[in-house]
Amino acid sequence: MLYFLRDLVKLQTPEDKVFSRLRAGDEVLLTGEIFTARDQAHKRLAALIKKGAKLPFDLKGQIIYYCGPTRTPPGKTIGSCGPTTSARMDKMTKPLLACGLKGMIGKGRRSEEVRGLIKKHKAVYFLATGGAGAFLSKRVLSVKPVCFKELGPEAVYKVSVKDFPLIVGIDSRGTDIFKRGRS
């Protein structure tokens, strides 16, 4: 379950109205579960989808965080865990959105193709503060490995976050914060 502090509305399904109400530039605090996946995990997921194989976790209605955390020191929940550059995931994003992926968290720009796909699938692209991995680690409640463990930092983890600070980068109408006029 996901909650956005801004709305204080529970987000349950991909059809939930909260996502469609978010606008590029909105600041939100995300509470709930998200999945980490970056380059190699994307490559594998995209390949599995192409083969028509069953995915190790259901993407429907989920949020993927482009993140490869540092190792967890003893007594801590997670290491440093900021976002990585989203653009590298652009060419592998289409099949994931087609499988029902609802949100992505990363940093920087997306391609024009991905912007269009976000609009088509009514998804949302969020920005997290790049290079603030220590700061963001304090908003993580728990971490569970999900799949591709052999990828080390690039494995998929289910991460439970509380009040994770994000800015809407591309909203479900396809408005891109980096392309619209700035206030």
Place this chain on the structure above:
Amino acid sequence: MRKITEKNIIDTISRLCLDSNINLRRDVEKALLRAVEKENNKQARKILKQLLENAKIAKSERIPLCQDTGLPIVFVDIGRGVDITGLDMESAINRGVRDGYDRGFLRNSVVRDPLQRSLLSGFTPCVIHFGLGRHKGLRLTVLPKGFGCENKTKLIMLYPTATMAEIKKSIISAVIEAGPDACPPYILGIGIGGSADYACQLSKKALLRPIDKKSGLKHVARLEEELLKEANKLDIGPMGLGGKTTVLGVNILAHSTHIAGFPICVNISCHALRSASALLS
């Protein structure tokens, strides 16, 4: 003449790996503090404060500033008055890196083979630059370079007749291309002159100089200042969301070059510019 042992190297490199990844460089911290004061954009100020808070948390919790603990770049500057005969310096440095990255629970971001990708090789081999200097002792420096910004590196081979405007434009275009993607506000390490490979090496080395210190050459210092001013008019800002804090510092290292050439390498660093240095003498 001090005899340097392998243990000296291993222990020093290990400590520098931890120090650089956990503690924000004082010059960068000072630049961020100044930027918070000068920045008019509210959102930009908020992000800059997050970055300062991030440095505080990293320090107190002993966790890395950024999850990308980089590809460790090690500079070895061999000066006078030290005896390094019989040392297997390269393995000692790599052992030091492994020890530091292991102790600090830093991320293993190194693949052994660039084509096969998936094989994790355990933090090493790192990149080592050996140099000779006139200073006393052996200087070891670790710069863990994150790859979000390393990917934005630009090597530009201008004609020798390039105008100052063309030179500036080519450097600024590297910042524009990096845009919001590589964790602005940036620090620019710029190598000018030498050969293509040497300009690249200089650009990395330039990042080691404190960003509040200008080049010792007047005309180069002036170019640094002008580039800083120009880059901060781009309105890229922290996270790329606007503001006048796009670049925190510009460091140029220049070297003589060929009459037919004008190599310029721009090595962009994210705001988490990390390095630490020690002198064994």
